[in-house]
Each structure stands twice: as structure tokens, then as C-alpha cells.
Amino acid sequence: MEPLPAEELLGLYALMTEVRHLDRAAVAWQRQGIIPGYAPLLGQEAAQVGSGFAMDRTLDFAFPTYREMGVARALDVDMTGYMATHKASWHGGLYNPVTSRLAPIQAVVAGSVLHAVGWAHGQTLAGESGAALSYFGDGASSQGDVHEAMNFAAILRAPVVFFVQNNGWAISVPTEKQVAGGSVAARGAGYGIPGVTIDGNDIEAVVHTTRWALERARSGQGPVLIEALTYRRGPHSTADDPGRYRTLDEERESAGPDPMERLRDRILGAGIADMEALAGMEREAAAAVDQVRIKLTGLGTQPGAEMFNFVFQESTDSLNQQAEQWRKESDHD
Amino acid sequence: MEPLPAEELLGLYALMTEVRHLDRAAVAWQRQGIIPGYAPLLGQEAAQVGSGFAMDRTLDFAFPTYREMGVARALDVDMTGYMATHKASWHGGLYNPVTSRLAPIQAVVAGSVLHAVGWAHGQTLAGESGAALSYFGDGASSQGDVHEAMNFAAILRAPVVFFVQNNGWAISVPTEKQVAGGSVAARGAGYGIPGVTIDGNDIEAVVHTTRWALERARSGQGPVLIEALTYRRGPHSTADDPGRYRTLDEERESAGPDPMERLRDRILGAGIADMEALAGMEREAAAAVDQVRIKLTGLGTQPGAEMFNFVFQESTDSLNQQAEQWRKESDHD
Amino acid sequence: MTETTYAQSATGAEVHTTHIQEPRVLSMQQALNTALDEILASNTKALVFGEDVGHLGGVFRVTDGLQAKHGSSRVFDTPLAESGILGLAAGLAMAGFTPLPEVQFDGFAYPAINQIVCQIARLNYRSRGTMPMPITLRVPSFGGIRAPEHHGESLEALFAHVPGLKVVSPADPHQAYHLLRYAAASPDPVIFMEPKARYWQKAPVEAAPGDDLAGARIARHGRHLTLVAWGAMVARCLQVAELAAEDGIDVEVLDLRWLSPIDGVTLAESVGRTRRAVVVHEAPLTSGLGAEVAQLITASCFDTLRSPVERVTGFDVPYPSGDLEDEYVPNVDRILYGIQRVLEYKRG
């Protein structure tokens, strides 16, 4: 495995730094009442930033769950629009999924895995050469839809990469009670598709493997399944209390070294940058996050009429009448 | 693999003969208008009779689809009650599933696979030592429920044996367009459970492997996945025309030797019985099938009131009123 | 409603106008097959897929010959997994295609409900209109063919309750042809419920739709009461109307066609005239679509209604085996009893 060029490592570090800042900030915002809830990705920065970074944004398309803020940032998605989902502005987020190459945020576990397969098969049918990147978790791997997706993808030889973040937990349920056999990647063999396990906290491994898999998919060799081993260092969401199902000691032991610290040590060790340069990145990250906070708090409440506006491309009389009645009854006092 | 004792081979031959007679008769009955439809198992007699025969009927419980007539016969189910489903008397059949150790006939592909896991886990919880035998097809293996069932079974270490009859087809879709990777059994590894491929037309292999798997499950070692390779020699059902998707030449080539002829040759070759004895079995089979025909044609139309009788254990006022109104309106002329 | 309106591709794909030019006598199966053929020919982004729809041409032969003509990229068999089929459809729609998936039988739509309700019905909304779902899901529906379990069910009340879906059911070959072309041109997801008991009866299909396909239609004009029905029950109601006419009862038959959105205007207009209504459907009574139809009628015709709207429906029991099918599906007698109840109703 070739080491990544210095500027890529620095770019990744900058992204990871901003993601970590934004993640920590979002938890604080929830406590401050700025947003009603949030699902932190603390500890999964390398897996998310690395895989998103590996995409070709002119060709590929990503399908997230509800925890892929790091992927969104790596894809340069408008982060206020992204975070708006956590402000309860709009379920799918307020960014444009089509131009962002990131499908709307999606709360049904495993719900979008088949969409990635369909979109990927569409590439084949249209004679285009993009690949789909499907994100899901160890918990989601238990859903029937994941099985159907892998079987369809392999039968259709669809250019899709299944990127599983195995972060050790599905809310309170640990992987060993979730994934029979212990490995999601091992299931690939049953469909005749390569299943690769990687250290999801080693950002170079993540970038390399995801690039390889996407290229392989784009070149018509079919789907790949990547299982990135990582750890959910925080709670499942701001509503969760991990103290009820794991101790701090257990956390420390299972989490292993922090992916950010690993990349920092790698950069400093190779003399690619010094502490000062990295501190500069921290400051830039803090400033960027501050901008998001300002824009997010500045976002007004979504107008009620929006409820009715996007149900259909072609609305119906019945729905228009409901909108009309709603307008009358909510104008009144 | 020890050869089976002579009397077992003869018993199996008698069962297979009756099953083949009944199967052929049912196709004829459909043409004669005695029953509205039927799903033949022609060619799958060894897989069905052998696996059903391997069960311990004091301990185990089988979960069929809609094509397991051979299993039913091997379990000594009342065959008129069984065939009643094809006479459109009652969807699940008119046999008693609890005392027969055979769950009701089930038309949702993969629908009962999870039930087998649940029943099996119930054995563990109750401290009992039976095993569940779950039947499904190559087509069914594509359903999400099968994945969920295998994962649950392995996590719970449930005493269940998944018995896949890979008969080459799901209606018109051949296995290679259905089962990515080409092997259902290979998927077992992904759950950490043994996956075994057997020649489903070799009845001795079927009996041995199923017995081994059931014993293994009963002794607390968890689930087993058996894929019995066989061939659906007939149409999917009496409504199907296989000529639309496969030629007779293809059929001949893919089907291989007839499982019944193989057992007959084995018996004759080993001198276990002579042609005359086997001809006697044919006559007995024909007589037994004739009895089923007589009873089946003697079965009246199910009384309409039955529609209402089994919806609930405790019926409701609303349903009773509907039954009452139905009675009034259908007595009239 | 002109031809070009429904020959338009929702996804902006190039459209060659292909359409029957003169009346033809077709079965519904043939009418649907013709419509699919023309949709595939006129919209290069249209795709037909599902279980056994390719080589076999579908278990009801509705897709017969389409794979041979349009190729196995555009008409293809999938593995046996309904959630997979609908999830694939959603992804293909995101990629700019116009999917026309099939679920082989009504009862096998249940495994796909999660993808239909949580994904297909919501992706346009979730994406704020940037990811339309121009999907037409064909579902051979309703009972009457003495089939095994789960092959005779009526899911319209479920689908009609889901925001973001449109639901339609044709009553005859002419309706089937035009409504399928209309649905396939919709930029929104449409559940297309084909009354399988009516696949084989032949009737003329005219080149012009004949009316506004977006609403209900009066299948028979009458003065004494309105029978509201859809799918296979329309033909049965027409039969009942003939019988009732012998007794001097003049029955109007309203073919609802769209089960969501419901055409409340035509309903109100009809019952406003006849002042009495009976809704007929195969689905179980409780929480069936008949309740919605009855309530819409009552709300709009409260002052003129002479009797409560009657419902003649399937019972609150699982769809039964062939032996009991004719007892379950509303038959002529039961519909006549319903008519009698609304005609003889006296204020207490």
C-alpha cells in the first residue's frame, strides 16, 4: 500500500479536524437547546472522511444513514443544510442531494442500501461509469434489505460499494449479539463478491480500500463489501446514556487509539507538518464551525406551507384544499 | 457414510412410490376438474421423503412451503387433509398441524422460515430437545426473511435445520439468476453455521445428512443449513407452462437420473428386494392414492360459516354481526 | 386529456409518441401488454422488471413478448424479493429512470411495504422535490380466481392512506390501456391495481380516452341510487344494475378509478342527484376504503341523502380459500340487499 501524498494527508487532517469540531459542537448545541437532537460520529472520523474523500464527485453518489456528517463534509456538502436535519427543519436535510452527490439523510436502518444498488444499476443501463457508495452500520446488517441488496447487486453486477461502519454497537446491542459469525465482510463470499475488513480508524487504509473498490466497481467488475472496524466513542444519540450498557473502562479498552491522534502522529512523525500548522487547522475548523452555528441559529422555522409543497410533483385537489384549510385555521390567532 | 438398513430402504421406497403416485394423480385430478390447482414435486421425492423420514416425530417439527407433499406423507399426515388445500377447501390444509408435527401449508415464499427459528428457540427456553426443520426453495433464499432467520438462529443458537431444496427454478427463473455466488449453502459460513451441499436425489445422503443435522441441533450445537440439489421435473404448478422458458432437451440434461430409479436400482442391486416386491408396492401405492381420491372427492364444500369461525380465539361482536348478516343474506334464495 | 399529456416522460427522456390509432377489441391482459409495449417504445427511460416478467412474460402474460422486443436490459427478471424490487425501483428513479416494477400478486406487496411507504412515497418530499419517484407499481389485485392464499387481496385502503402515493384501478380493457399510459407518464408514484379476475374478458379499446382520466367516471347513468365501485366490482355492479332495472330500479354505477386521490366532485355530483349510495368493495369492511367514500359522500350530501350510505364489502376475515370465495366477495345477492336497504330506509 503506497502511502498517501503529503497534501492529501493534510487535506484529510483538515477535514477530520473540522468534522470533530462540528461533531462536538453539535452535542453542545443540543444541550444548549439550539437543536433538539444529534447522533455523534465521534471516533468514526477516519472511516467517514476517508471513504467520502475517496469518491469521485463527478461520477459517484453516496447513500448515507443518519450519522454520516463526516461523509457529507468530505463531499463538501453545505453543512448548514446538512445540520438542518438535526435542527428539525427538514427530515432529509436542506442541502440539495442531487448536486451534492449525497442522497437525503435517511433514518430507516438499511433503508437506502437498495437505492444504492438501483442507482448503480442505472449507471450500467445508461452506459455511465459512476459507482454508488452505500453506508450502513453493523446493526443495519441484520436487516433483510441488506441481504436482498447484496444478492441483487451481485446478480446485476452493479457498480456499488457497500461500506459498513462496524462501530461495535447498535444503540445498546454490541456486535457480538448482532452479527452472527462476527464479520459482516465474511458474508460477501456467500454472494460471490469480495468482502474486505479494514481498520476503519486508519485513514490511509480507508482511502486506499475505498478507492480500489470504487474503481473496481466503475470498471464493471461488480460490487465490493468493505467492513471498516471502528468504534462509536459517544452515545448513540444525545438521547442515549451509554453508561447503562457499558463502562468507561470498557469504552477505553475497546475504542483503541483515537483515529485523529493516529493521523496527527503520522503527519508529525513523517515531518509533513508541525504542531503549529496543525493548530492553525484547529483554528480554521473552529471558525468554520462557528459559521455553521451562526447560519443554523439564523435559520428560521420552516414555513408550515412546506408540509404540502413537496408531497407530489403534481399536487392534488384534495391536498390543495387541506393546505387551504390549514392556512385559514392557522392564520386565525 | 453407513448404508441404511434394508428395511429403511424399503420403507423409503414405499413412501416415495406412494408420493409419486399421488403427485401424478393430483396433476390428473386438476385436469379432470377435481381440484383447481396443484404444485407438483416430481423429481424432488428423495429430498422430501428422505428429510421428513429423518425426523423424530416425538420431538421435531417441520415448517413446509406449498410443495412439501412428500414431507407430509413421510410424516404420516392425513393425506386427504393435506390435499384439501389444493381442492381449495382450506388454505392451510385440513390436517391438524399440531398433532401432525407439520405447520400449516404456507404460500408466502420464505414466510415460515422465521417461525421455525422461533419454535426452535422455544425448545431451548422450555428445556425441551426437539429441533425444527425449515423447508424452503432456491427462490425463497433471496428473501430478506431468510437472512434474518439465519442470523437470529445463529445468535440464539436455536435448534433449527434449514433444508433448502434447490430444484433449479423459481417458476421461470433459473438458480443462476437467483442465487448470487451459486450456492445457498455457502451462505452459512457468513453466519458461522455449517452449510452442507448434498445430492438431493440420493435418498441415503438426504437421510444421513438430515439426521446428523437434527441430532446436532438437538444436542445444543446450533443451526445447520442443508442445500439439497435436486430438479423440478414438472411445471411450477398446473397453471405453468415450462415450455415457455426451458426446452425438453434442457430438462433432460439438467434433471439427471430420476431419484426413484436410483433407489430402485440400489435396492435391486443390493438384492434387498426383487421386482415383484416393488411391483407390490406400486399396487399398494395406487390403492392408497385411490383412497385419497375417494375421500377428497367426497369432501363437501366447506360451509361458509367457517370463514368467521377461526379468525379469532375470542370472536368479536362486530364479526358475529357480519356472520349473522351473511347467514341471512345467503339463506335467501 | 390529449394523448401527448400522458405520453410525456416525467424524467425528461426523449418521447416518441406511440399510441393505438384505431379501436381494437382486447382483453385487459392484452390492453395492458399493448400499453407497456408503447410505454417502452416511447419512453427510452422506462423499465419493466419483477419476478418472471421477462422470458416467461409474467404469470398472467401481461409482459408477454416485451423482453424479446425491448431487450433484457429494459425488461428483466429479478431475484425473488419484493423489497428488493421496490428498493431497486427507488434507486433507478433517482438515476433518472421510469421504473414500472411488478409485484406478482397483491399479497406479496407486504414484504415491500417498508420500501413503498417509507421510501418511494417519501423521497420526493424528503428531497424537497429534487428526487421525483415516477414509479408505476403494477399489482395484480383482488380476488375471484380461486387461487391459493395471499393471491386474492385488496390493499387499496392501505395504499390510499399513504401520503405521497397515488392509487388507481381500471375496470375494463379500455380503462386499463389508458390509465396505465397515464400512470406511467405521472411524475409521482402510482400503485396500479389490476383486477386479475378481469384479465381475460375482451372489450373494445378506443384510441381516445373519452374523458378526463384524472377522475372518476359514470359507467352507467341512473336515477334512484349510486353504486360506487372499482376494479372487478364495477362489472358486477353493472350486472346488478341490469337486474335491478327489471324491478324498475334505475341504478347509477360510478367507477371510482382513482382510489387516491378520490374524485369527491364526481361522487358529490352523482349522489347529489340520486340521493342514495351503496359502496361495494372486496376488501374487508372495517377501515376499508368504503368508509372514506361513504364519509366523503355524507359530508358533501348530508342534507340531500335519504338514507345512510351502505357498504357491501368483504367480511373482516382473511380472504378465504376457493370454496368460500363466492361467499366472501360481494355477490349479486348481497349487493341487491344493500340496494334494498338504502331504498327502503325510513327515518325512525
Next chain:
Amino acid sequence: MTETTYAQSATGAEVHTTHIQEPRVLSMQQALNTALDEILASNTKALVFGEDVGHLGGVFRVTDGLQAKHGSSRVFDTPLAESGILGLAAGLAMAGFTPLPEVQFDGFAYPAINQIVCQIARLNYRSRGTMPMPITLRVPSFGGIRAPEHHGESLEALFAHVPGLKVVSPADPHQAYHLLRYAAASPDPVIFMEPKARYWQKAPVEAAPGDDLAGARIARHGRHLTLVAWGAMVARCLQVAELAAEDGIDVEVLDLRWLSPIDGVTLAESVGRTRRAVVVHEAPLTSGLGAEVAQLITASCFDTLRSPVERVTGFDVPYPSGDLEDEYVPNVDRILYGIQRVLEYKRG
């Protein structure tokens, strides 16, 4: 209705009568937790399982402490797969157990619909009564908590339309405690819809049910009109009734409780007296359970009704994000408008 009636085990398991003996002030979450604890104690065949119900005690803590007390064989976490959970429940019921599975949120019942509709609701029927399904499926339901997508939905119309299911929703801690014990003692499958917006408000739970748990109940007596509601909307309607009282309008509030079968007798009795009715629910309007309730009322009170039954419901849109939640869920104003419409209705 006596305690022993609902402490009976459907599966014939040995039953030790365990029951609260004196009134306690509990939140609904505590009331449900108490009921589950007692069910597990009194029915040795009862099992509680689902996602995160074990060690964590459920995301709403409804199963808090149950695993520690009753052991991890009887209270256990499953993998994250709702179809798996319900299919497991069906198999366990076949093996003689009394499963009390949980689906973590309303919107995640969709992946299990196939097992619920085609299996759990039908196995008693398919097996001709030899394989009862005494399953109580707990589903935290309805909106009002500013949650992510799919965490605020109302599936009662779907469930109520399925033959073979019974459906119930408690409005307060007392109802929650008694109805859950009642449901768990039923030999038939019950969908138990918990109004998650009401989990935390405390109120007294009496030892005796106080009325026949099998039907609806009048939550507030009134003369001028009947508000029909269930789940979280009952408390809102009671609040509306207080406001209306200030204007001299005397509102009756009927807590439907059972959404299937619906207690038509109590409905008819109430509206027979008040002559006007408004149905309130959170689910979308079209084909919602409000249509069924309205039609039942109209059919039984046609001569006495002074105005068409009004429906104040969620709109035909996907359940929206927190920002728009209060616009979507029927609020006090919209219910008051509905009341005004029925009171001011004049025959045309």
C-alpha cells in the same frame, strides 16, 4: 371485568395472580413497566423481546429492570430486524409461549408488516384454531416528540383493516396499565399502540379497572357534542373541552381505546345523545380510522345527527419534521374549529 379475567394465560401456563393492590401515581412509562413486570411474574410463558429492551430497558425505559429481575432468557435483545422479531414471535407462540415483542418506533413496524399481516394475523385461521397467536406487539406510536423521520407515525388504520388483529391504545397511565394486562391475557394478537408523547405525565393508577376494558369509555360527559379520540389525542380533547366549557359548550370526550374491534355501541349511545360528533386523530385524513368511526356513527345515528361528522386529523402529508409538527398534529385551535363547524352547521 375482574382481575382474574385478564390474569389468565392464553396458553394455559401456570398463572400466579400478581397485581397492584392499591392506587399509585405513575407515569405511563412506569405503569407499562409495572404491568410488564407483573405479566412476566404471573405468566411463566410470557417473554419480552426486541431491540434494546434488555440491558438498556428500551429507548423509553418501558422495559427498565425487567431483564435483571426476570432473566435474560425471558427478556432479551434481538438483532436489529423487525421482520425477524415478529417472525420469531409467531414461532414462539406456536411453541406455546406468550410473546410480548416490541417494535422500537411506529415507523419501524413497516419492515414487519408481512409477518404481522400474512402470518401473525392468520395463523389461528390457517391452522383452524389449533395454533393461536397470543402475541401482544407493543409499538411506541404517534407524534409530538420532535423526533427524527419515521418516529411519529400513526398506523392504526392499517392495523384495524387487518382481519385477525385486535388494536388498542391507552390514553393515560391507568388505561395503560390495565389495557396492557388485558391485552397480554388475550389469546389473540393485539397491537398495543403506546402514545409516546404521554409516556412521562403522571396520574393515579387504580387497582380496579373501573369499567369493562373491552370497549370504549367516556372520558368526560357532555351534552352538546362528542369528541372521539384515542391515544395522545384524548388528553388534547379533554383540554379542548375545558376551553369550550368557558364558552358554554359542553363537550363529551369519548376515548375509543379499541381501534379494532371498534365499540359501536358506546359510539352510538354517546352521539345518539349529543347529536354531533368530531373525530380527532393524528394520522393522515384519507382512509384514516376517522372515516370508519364517522361512518359507524352516521349509520347508527342517521336520523338524529344534526350535522355531518367532522374529522380533525393530520394532513395527507408525510409526518413532518419538528419545526412543522405542531402544524400537523391536530392542535387546540383546529379542534375548536371542528367543533364550531358541527355546532354551526345549517341544513342548506
